[in-house]
Amino acid sequence: MSPAKSRHKIPLFFSFERSDYKFLEKCLVRRQYLVGQTLFHMGDEGGSLHIIERGRVKVTIPSTSGEELILAILGAGEFLGELSLFDGKPRSATVQALEETETICLKREDLLALMRTRFPVVEKIMEVLVRRIRNTDILLAESHFLSITARLAKKILDLGDAYGVREGGQVRIGVKITQKELASMIGATRESINKQLKTLRDQGLIRVSGGTIEILNREKLVQKAHGIPKS
Secondary structure, eight states: OOGGGGGGGOGGGTTOOHHHHHHHHHHOEEEEEOTTOEEEOTTSOOOEEEEEEESOEEEEEEOTTSOEEEEEEEOTTOEEOHHHHHHOOOOSSEEEESSSEEEEEEEHHHHHHHHHHOHHHHHHHHHHHHHHHHHHHHHHHHHHHBOHHHHHHHHHHHHHHHHEEEETTEEEESSOOOHHHHHHHHTOOHHHHHHHHHHHHHTTSEEEETTEEEESOHHHHHHHHHHOBOO
16 A cells, blocks of 8 residues: 555545645655664654554653653654754654554655645644643653652553553553553653552552553542652
């Protein structure tokens, strides 16, 4: 299937007309990545927008010590790499495939040409940028005001909302997350995450098996997420 043929799956292109898709047919290029493969590194030159057609990726900021801060996990229909297209500066984060992933890529000059003629594209990109800025503000506030328990509970709920698969009265998060990755997402240590996960398991709020988390009691997990101020 050509990249433009899968356009109905991509929110960025929902408002397009038939003539716009002829333009896309010429511009879009599909790329495939294996589990663990890097789409691009922080500091790389940025010349294209990646739109995820299938799979999931993590967006991280690595440190010189080998640790990383996970900024986001993105899935089908979402796009990344837009910042470098606008300011011409190097990539601001590293992106790695969490599972087999396919993206379709749009070069900078082609994206700018679309934005000049299709204002809905501008609106969609602005909407995503604003949401990501808001999420950064929330992350900063949570790291300052909330306890590790509350931050972990909220992150599990967020992952459940984004990737949850309902099974009976429970929700299984449909993407495997390691303790180290959870720690990176909320600004904690792996040891503290291990301790908090055990507590949540013992209280019957979650089940953890093979890197998969199941939410067993959402109501009480919500209480955990909102009821514990940072000490």
